[in-house]
Amino acid sequence: MVLQGIIVSDGPGFGDLQWRLATLPLRLSGLGIYCASDVSAFAFVASRFQTLELQNHILRSCGTVPMGEILSDATSALRLCLPDFDLDSLAVNATVPSKPQKVLAEAFYGKIVASLEREFEFSTRQKAVMGCLQSEHAKDFLLAISMEGLRQRLGNCDFEVGEAAKRAATGKMEKHEEACRANQHCFIPFSFDTFGFLEQQSVELLKRLQKVMDSNVMTAGFNEFVFRRIKLVIQKVLAAQLVARLS
Structure with a gap:
C-alpha cells in the first residue's frame, strides 16, 4: 500500500506489473525502489564472497569451514534463481570481481527483465516506452525528473524533483571554479x-x-x-x- 501511494497516489492503475517495474533499477526502466525479497536473494552472497579472502585468512588456523551452512544455503537458493550464472567463480579468490554485488545484481535483475514479456502482456506503446527508458541516456534523466509511462507516475510526496541533478551540477561548477583558479584563469x-x-x-x-x-x-x-x-x-x-x- 505504501508503494502504491508513492507511484499512483492511491489512484487506479497499480497492479502486479506496476509493482514489478517500480522495484527495478533506474537503468532498467524502473524507479529504483528495491524490495527486500529481491535484494536478499543476492546481497548476502555477494557481501560474503567480497570478503572471502579475509575470512579464509582469519579462519585458517581454526579448522572452521569458511563457507558455512548459511552461506551454502543462500548460494544454493541463488543458483536456482540464476542457473546460467557461474557462481563457483565467485568463490575462488583469484576470480572474485571487485564489485560482486553489482555483478550479481545485474544478473538477477537482467533475468527479471528478460522474463517480463513472458509473464505480462505488453502493448506496443508499453514496449516502446520500456525500450526508451532502458537506453543509455535515460538513467541520468530518471534521477532528476519523473517520467510517465506504463501507467506509472510519482504521487504527491514531500521531496523535490531534480535534487540529484542539482547536486551534480553544483559539484561540477565547483570543480570548474577550482580548475580555473589553479590555472590562474x-x-x-x-x-x-x-x-x-x-x-x-x-x-x-x-x-x-x-x-x-x-x-x-x-x-x-x-x-x-x-x-x-x-x-x-x-x-x-x-x-x-x-x-x-x-x-
Missing part, C-alpha cells in the same frame, strides 16, 4: 554545464537586469545593446587571461 559564471544550469552569480545578474527592464520602457535595440555589452565584457576578460598566461 578568471571563472566565468555565464558558462553553461551539461546539466543546463547557470552559476548563481549569473542568475542574480540576469534577475537584476530583468527588474531594470520591467521597471523601464526598453526597446528591442536597447536590450540587444545590454547583452552585447555583457558578451564584450566576457570576451575582454578571457582575452586578458590569455595574454597574462602568454606573458
Whole structure:
C-alpha cells in the first residue's frame, strides 16, 4: 500500500506489473525502489564472497569451514534463481570481481527483465516506452525528473524533483571554479554545464537586469545593446587571461 501511494497516489492503475517495474533499477526502466525479497536473494552472497579472502585468512588456523551452512544455503537458493550464472567463480579468490554485488545484481535483475514479456502482456506503446527508458541516456534523466509511462507516475510526496541533478551540477561548477583558479584563469559564471544550469552569480545578474527592464520602457535595440555589452565584457576578460598566461 505504501508503494502504491508513492507511484499512483492511491489512484487506479497499480497492479502486479506496476509493482514489478517500480522495484527495478533506474537503468532498467524502473524507479529504483528495491524490495527486500529481491535484494536478499543476492546481497548476502555477494557481501560474503567480497570478503572471502579475509575470512579464509582469519579462519585458517581454526579448522572452521569458511563457507558455512548459511552461506551454502543462500548460494544454493541463488543458483536456482540464476542457473546460467557461474557462481563457483565467485568463490575462488583469484576470480572474485571487485564489485560482486553489482555483478550479481545485474544478473538477477537482467533475468527479471528478460522474463517480463513472458509473464505480462505488453502493448506496443508499453514496449516502446520500456525500450526508451532502458537506453543509455535515460538513467541520468530518471534521477532528476519523473517520467510517465506504463501507467506509472510519482504521487504527491514531500521531496523535490531534480535534487540529484542539482547536486551534480553544483559539484561540477565547483570543480570548474577550482580548475580555473589553479590555472590562474578568471571563472566565468555565464558558462553553461551539461546539466543546463547557470552559476548563481549569473542568475542574480540576469534577475537584476530583468527588474531594470520591467521597471523601464526598453526597446528591442536597447536590450540587444545590454547583452552585447555583457558578451564584450566576457570576451575582454578571457582575452586578458590569455595574454597574462602568454606573458
